[in-house]
Amino acid sequence: MAKAPKMAFVCDDCGMDYPRWQGQCRCGAWNTLVEVRLSAAKTSASRPAVLGYAGAAGGGAKKLNEVESVEAEKRLTGIGELDRVLSGGLTTGSVNIISGDPGAGKTTLLSDLVARMSQSTASLYCTAEESLSQFKNRVNRLKLNYNEDNLYLLSETSVESIIEELEAKQIKFAVIDSIQAVVTDNANGSPGSPSQVKTAAQAFTQYCKKNNVTMFIIAHVNKNNEIAGPQTLVHIVDSLLHIDTNDGQIRTLRANKNRFGDVDTVGIFRMSERGMVSVDNPSEIFLSGSTTDSPGSTITCIRKGNRNLLLEIQCLTTETESEFPQRVCVGLNMNRIKMLTGILRKHTKTKIFHDTFFNIVGGLKIDESETCIDLALVTALLSSLNDFVVPRTTCIMGELSLNGDVRPIDSGVPRVKEAAQHGFTEIFIPFRNYHKSMEGLGAKITPVKTIHELLELIN
Known part of the structure; x- marks a missing residue:
C-alpha cells in the first residue's frame, strides 16, 4: 500500500512552515497558512542532479589550484x-x-x-x-x-x-x-x-x-x-x-x-x-547657476556612495507673524536643523525669533548620516539672518559638534579636489582634514577648528 504524501502548512506572507494548521503565523499574519503537499524523499542514487544558484551540477570538491579562473565578461x-x-x-x-x-x-x-x-x-x-x-x-x-x-x-x-x-x-x-x-x-x-x-x-x-x-x-x-x-x-x-x-x-x-x-x-x-x-556632471544640477551674490546661500560638497557632489543650500529667514516661529526644511532632516540652531543659540548667542526655511537646490534629499553639511547650514542661516553674503566662489564643509567644535569628515581630500575642479577659490574644511596634497589645487584651503573661528573668517 502506497504511503500517503506528507503535508505541511506554509505561510503566504513569510514562508514559514508548520506541521499542522493554526490561525496565526509567528510573523503576526492571520489565516495565511496554506496546505502544501511535500514530495517524497529520494535516495542519493536516484536523485537527479539539481542546479544550484550558480548553475553548477556538482562534480565533487576540488582544490583551489584545480579550479579554472574565469574572468567575468x-x-x-x-x-x-x-x-x-x-x-x-x-x-x-x-x-x-x-x-x-x-x-x-x-x-x-x-x-x-x-x-x-x-x-x-x-x-x-x-x-x-x-x-x-x-x-x-x-x-x-x-x-x-x-x-x-x-x-x-x-x-x-x-x-x-x-x-x-x-x-x-x-x-x-x-x-x-x-x-x-x-x-x-x-x-x-x-x-x-x-x-x-x-x-x-x-x-x-x-x-x-x-x-x-x-x-x-x-x-x-x-x-x-x-x-x-x-x-x-x-x-x-x-x-x-x-x-x-x-x-x-x-x-x-x-x-x-x-x-x-x-x-x-x-x-x-x-x-x-x-x-x-x-x-x-550632477554638480551642475545641484547648483542654482545664479551669478548674483545674495544672503542665505552657501555651497558645500556631499558624498553619495563614492561620488562627490557639489550642492547649494539656501536659507530664508523672515519675521514671524505668529507666536511660534516656523521651521521648514526641504530635503533635510528636521532634527538636525533643531540641533544646529540650538548650538548657535548656546555658543554664538544668536537669537532666532524668525520663520526659517531651508532648501536644497535640485531637489536632492540629504541622508541624516551626511553631517558634513553642518557648517554650510549654520553659515546659510546666519547669512540670511544677519544679511551678509557668502561669495559663490566659497565652499564650506564640516561637521559641527555640540560643544561648537568643527569635527573632521570622511574623504576630505576627494571633496576638496571636486570643489577645486569646479573653480572654487576658497574652501573651508575641518582643521584635522587638512593635508599637504591640497596645496597645489589652485584654491585657498582654510582649516577651521570652531564655529567662532569660521564666523570670524567669513564676516
Whole structure:
C-alpha cells in the first residue's frame, strides 16, 4: 500500500512552515497558512542532479589550484550612469533585480536598455503587468533605437512558458516585469507570495547561469521603500539595484548588492520626455547657476556612495507673524536643523525669533548620516539672518559638534579636489582634514577648528 504524501502548512506572507494548521503565523499574519503537499524523499542514487544558484551540477570538491579562473565578461550598455553603478558595465550571464517606487523609472530605464541590447544580441522584454501595445507606445514615445529583428516582446505570467520562449528564440538578454506577477507550477500560493517569488527567481537564475543569459528582473517595493517579498530573493540574484525618487525629476540609482563590483557607486539620472537621461556632471544640477551674490546661500560638497557632489543650500529667514516661529526644511532632516540652531543659540548667542526655511537646490534629499553639511547650514542661516553674503566662489564643509567644535569628515581630500575642479577659490574644511596634497589645487584651503573661528573668517 502506497504511503500517503506528507503535508505541511506554509505561510503566504513569510514562508514559514508548520506541521499542522493554526490561525496565526509567528510573523503576526492571520489565516495565511496554506496546505502544501511535500514530495517524497529520494535516495542519493536516484536523485537527479539539481542546479544550484550558480548553475553548477556538482562534480565533487576540488582544490583551489584545480579550479579554472574565469574572468567575468562585462559589456558597456551605453547608459553611462548604469555602467558606472554596475562597475564598468553589465556582466554577461548575471541576474539582476531592480526595484523602486511606482513611477521611479524602472520600466523606462529597462525599456531603453533592452532596445540598446537588441542592437547586438537577441533580446526579450516580458511584461506581465501591461499589454504589448502599451510597451510599444512607450518605445515610440521615447524614440528608442532598436533592432527590429532582435527585439521580442512577450506578455506572459507562466515561468515555464517564459523559459520556453527564451530557449526557442535563443534569447541572450531578457527583462522580466515583474517577479511578483509571474507564477510557476513548482510552487503553491498566489502570485507575489514568498514561495512563488523564491521559486520563480530560482528557476530564472538556474536557466540564465546554464545558458549564459543576462537578465533583469523588476521587483516591487513595500511601504517602507524596501524590496517586497522574502529576503531569500536578494541572496539568489547577483545584484540588487534600487532607484530612489527625489523631489522633482532627479533619480539616484544605487547597487545594494553587486557580486561583480562594489556597492559604493551612485548613478544620477534625470527624468525627461526622452526617458531616464544620465547626468554626467550632477554638480551642475545641484547648483542654482545664479551669478548674483545674495544672503542665505552657501555651497558645500556631499558624498553619495563614492561620488562627490557639489550642492547649494539656501536659507530664508523672515519675521514671524505668529507666536511660534516656523521651521521648514526641504530635503533635510528636521532634527538636525533643531540641533544646529540650538548650538548657535548656546555658543554664538544668536537669537532666532524668525520663520526659517531651508532648501536644497535640485531637489536632492540629504541622508541624516551626511553631517558634513553642518557648517554650510549654520553659515546659510546666519547669512540670511544677519544679511551678509557668502561669495559663490566659497565652499564650506564640516561637521559641527555640540560643544561648537568643527569635527573632521570622511574623504576630505576627494571633496576638496571636486570643489577645486569646479573653480572654487576658497574652501573651508575641518582643521584635522587638512593635508599637504591640497596645496597645489589652485584654491585657498582654510582649516577651521570652531564655529567662532569660521564666523570670524567669513564676516
